[in-house]
Amino acid sequence: MATFDEQRLDDERALAEVDPGLSLRALAGAGAQVRTAVHAAAEAGLDRLEGLGPRGVVVGAAGGSACVGDLLEALTRVGGAVPVQTVTSAPLPGWVGALDLVVAVSQSGRAAGALALAAEAGRRGASLLTVGAPDSPLADLSARHHGIHVPVRVDGAGSRTSMWAQAAPVLLAADVLGLASVPPGLLAELADVLDDRARRSGPATESFDNPAKLLACEVAESAAIVLGDGPFGGVAARRAAEMFGRTGRMPVTSGALPDAASQVVACFDGPLAGQGDAGGGGRDIFADPFLDGPSRPPLRLVLLRDTSPLPPPDPRAADGAELVDDPSVAARRLAQTVESVADDAGVRISRVDSDASSPLLRLASHVALTDFAATYLAIGHGYDPATSPHVQLLRGARPGHA
Incomplete structure (x- = not known):
């Protein structure tokens, strides 16, 4: 089984060899x-x-x-x-x-x-x-x-x-x-926005200061769920899961708030969550891989977060009027709740933030970073991100989808 070597991500020669x-x-x-x-x-x-x-x-x-x-x-x-x-x-x-x-x-x-x-x-x-x-x-x-x-x-x-x-x-x-x-x-x-993400997440930026390389390292050792909020967050989350699978060769699931909240949170008390490990989140140092079998990768929640300024409060609230929450505010609250529950359960969390004011610009920022991360994930494992031998076998059967 290929092992993830994060040193490849900062090695110009390795990048050239693996990403022809x-x-x-x-x-x-x-x-x-x-x-x-x-x-x-x-x-x-x-x-x-x-x-x-x-x-x-x-x-x-x-x-x-x-x-x-x-x-x-x-x-x-x-x-x-x-x-x-x-x-x-x-x-x-x-x-x-x-x-x-x-x-x-x-x-x-x-x-x-x-x-x-x-x-x-x-x-x-x-x-x-x-x-x-x-x-x-x-x-x-x-x-x-x-x-x-x-x-x-x-x-x-x-x-x-x-x-x-x-x-x-x-x-x-x-x-x-x-x-x-x-x-x-x-x-x-x-x-x-795409240019800015490329400067911060491109191969010239070393891992310690590169959010895409760091995310690739985190996903490499995890069973990841990518979660966005609303229609645009859902698109970005689906794109990320597809790229982590198709390019990065790692099976990743995705969801969009509010609909996926219960499904995702239910996983936090499952066998891959932190509380399923010895010591409430740490790996059991006494585990014997020959007797106990290989350890399962821990659950990781990848949050595509909207960190743009919240809209000003409705002045009617001061008069005690009963208000319907702004959908964007409600989505932010729900995302914060899911994050808090994950943290309490010992689930590892990766945060991908964007403070762009436009939903389209936030989506672009999220997609750009996760696209880079999926590519680094493939390279770290030694796989060519552009070509999969097994996908090549499908081309004759499904030429429109290869």
């Missing part, structure tokens, strides 16, 4: 991906979507691109007048027709799932927006069906390390369509 596909470099360029994609969207004529007024929107994305659909759903969940649904493979939902918009996303432009969905959208007469490599089968399909294709090319990056290049045009489309407010200025801020 330059996954870390691609993640470090996420901010540049956003800026380039915004320019490509303008050149592609994304403004032609203005006034389209679709009845519904379907996002077709799978694998490393799937987070794009989750992100659009979170953006439009509150206040959106048009339903948004994400699908990973054909067929399209039965209700999709000429009054609807289908967005097909594939970094390579060759994913079978995105191609099948785009082709079906064309046959049904739906409006079509595609995002992917230029001069690709997806670009050709879009042209044949009079769609808009936004070409994104990220040299040396796969779908998992080019998420923001794929997401930026879709976010701009949401703004043009009036589904959500995502002006170019917000995307410029998002790119800056």
Whole structure:
């Protein structure tokens, strides 16, 4: 079994040997991906979507691109007048027709799932927006069906390390369509957030001062649960769990508050929690691995926390009026309660904080750090973060999901 060697994370030669596909470099360029994609969207004529007024929107994305659909759903969940649904493979939902918009996303432009969905959208007469490599089968399909294709090319990056290049045009489309407010200025801020995370979490920053390397070390020795709050926190938590599994090769579960609170807290009195160890959280020094079997990895709670300033108190509270909690305040309170319960139970806790005022910017900050951490997790175990031999075996059976 591969052992995690944290010294690899600060060794330039080891990083070069284990990461020949330059996954870390691609993640470090996420901010540049956003800026380039915004320019490509303008050149592609994304403004032609203005006034389209679709009845519904379907996002077709799978694998490393799937987070794009989750992100659009979170953006439009509150206040959106048009339903948004994400699908990973054909067929399209039965209700999709000429009054609807289908967005097909594939970094390579060759994913079978995105191609099948785009082709079906064309046959049904739906409006079509595609995002992917230029001069690709997806670009050709879009042209044949009079769609808009936004070409994104990220040299040396796969779908998992080019998420923001794929997401930026879709976010701009949401703004043009009036589904959500995502002006170019917000995307410029998002790119800056990604640049800042890359400076603090990139390979040049040593482990003792690098939050992503520290998180990788903590997850490597744990059975981790990633927990976010609300729609955006849920997207970030799911993305983190997928990256820890697909890139880092570690099975990690995820949840979103408030729904996952009971499920997560119930694990705190289970066999992996701190109170299940000898001495209330410490490893039993008298345990014999030959007689007692190997020890199980301890539970770790990875909290994606919103540390932005709370909104000012409602002045009606001073008059004794009965108020309904602001959802963001209620979510913060619940997260603090879960954290307190975990601490009391002896569960190890990793905190990933973001004080950005915008939910989208907080999500970007959380995703950027956990993407780096998942990549360091693979490298620390000696695995190429870009390539899995076992995933290669699936490509013939599931070409759209590899």
